[in-house]
Amino acid sequence: MKDVVAIDLGGTNIRAARVGQDGKIQARDKIETRAAEGFEKVVARMAELVGKVRGPQTCGIGLGTPGTPDPVTGVMHSAAVNIPDSAGFPLCPRLSERTGLPAAADNDANLHALGESWQGAGRGEAVVLMLTLGTGIGGGLVIGGQVYHGVSNSTEIGHICVDLNGRPCACGCIGCFEAHASANAAARDAREAVQAAGKKGKESLLYKKCGGDLEKLTAQALCDAAREGDTLANLCLDRTCDYLAAGTGSLINALNPSCVIYGGGLALAGPILFDRVRARLGKNRAYQPIWKASKLVEAKLGDDAGLIGAARLAFEKAGIPV
Numbered sequence: 001m002k003d004v005v006a007i008d009l010g011g012t013n014i015r016a017a018r019v020g021q022d023g024k025i026q027a028r029d030k031i032e033t034r035a036a037e038g039f040e041k042v043v044a045r046m047a048e049l050v051g052k053v054r055g056p057q058t059c060g061i062g063l064g065t066p067g068t069p070d071p072v073t074g075v076m077h078s079a080a081v082n083i084p085d086s087a088g089f090p091l092c093p094r095l096s097e098r099t100g101l102p103a104a105a106d107n108d109a110n111l112h113a114l115g116e117s118w119q120g121a122g123r124g125e126a127v128v129l130m131l132t133l134g135t136g137i138g139g140g141l142v143i144g145g146q147v148y149h150g151v152s153n154s155t156e157i158g159h160i161c162v163d164l165n166g167r168p169c170a171c172g173c174i175g176c177f178e179a180h181a182s183a184n185a186a187a188r189d190a191r192e193a194v195q196a197a198g199k200k201g202k203e204s205l206l207y208k209k210c211g212g213d214l215e216k217l218t219a220q221a222l223c224d225a226a227r228e229g230d231t232l233a234n235l236c237l238d239r240t241c242d243y244l245a246a247g248t249g250s251l252i253n254a255l256n257p258s259c260v261i262y263g264g265g266l267a268l269a270g271p272i273l274f275d276r277v278r279a280r281l282g283k284n285r286a287y288q289p290i291w292k293a294s295k296l297v298e299a300k301l302g303d304d305a306g307l308i309g310a311a312r313l314a315f316e317k318a319g320i321p322v
């Protein structure tokens with residue numbers, strides 16, 4: 001069996017894994033990113049890491065990175081966060097020079113979607129839409145095993161509008177999906193609800209779960225409090241699910257996916273979140289014949305989704321069937 005080295009370039013660590021044609025991880029390791037030192041040194045450390053995990057059957061490298069690498073040349077179109085000289089950097093060519101292996105790269109959100117579609121919750125599905133509900137909302141669309149890149153190699157699922165008069169978003173638009181339905185947005189809305197509720201807010205489990213320090217209130221605490229029956233937490237979670245259903249329903253209507261996967265911190269909430277979003281989609285947040293041909297499921301691969309997706313990309317680049 002052939003294998004490839006998959007790399008996940010993060011802000012703190014570079015993670016790598018040797019992955020076989022069966023999609024199973026055979027070995028893994030990591031090294032500090034030290035982004036501030038610049039891309040040339042980051043790639044040198046990446047190559048060192050490849051040397052540690054590669055084996056005699058290794059035939060390529062797949063790499064997930066923040067920002068936008070060109071899927072054909074592997075040159076960075078836009079900056080990868082925190083790495084000063086990343087825009088225009090020939091990422092894949094440099095990594096190939098240092099390792100002697102062909103290298104392919106894609107945006108990390110796209111590779112999460114590809115990983116889940118190959119070996120995770122979207123296995124066997126024709127059209128997979130993945131949404132990662134974390135600090136923001138990232139996402140990717142995989143059609144017949146191929147990542148959809150659009151004409152300029154950029155899709156921004158988290159920035160579709162779900163509220164005309166909504167919150168300002170970091171991207172400069174108003175009422176974006178991620179400004180209302182990310183894990184961070186859910187925590188912020190819950191914090192504001194506790195503050196607005198006065199005495200009742202202080203009696204809420206939301207207040208107790210963060211020890212009275214509302215800045216520390218998390219989406220996980222919100223979901224826990226809702227599960228334990230707290231009234232205010234349930235009102236807040238219902239509101240978050242309204243926005244989640246509005247955005248997800250619009251995407252389902254536009255894309256007709258066979259499967260929608262939620263990953264990221266907010267998806268760890270489980271049935272208390274999924275059941276509410278499904279109920280809304282099945283009622284009036286999606287065009288019903290399209291929703292009936294789809295389903296909403298929880299991601300299965302966790303933090304390894306990006307590595308598995310990067311491996312899938314590497315096999316494709318090397319022309320090896322999986």
Ligand SMILES: [Zn+2]
Pocket residue numbers: 158159169170171172173176
């Ligand atoms: Zn936005």
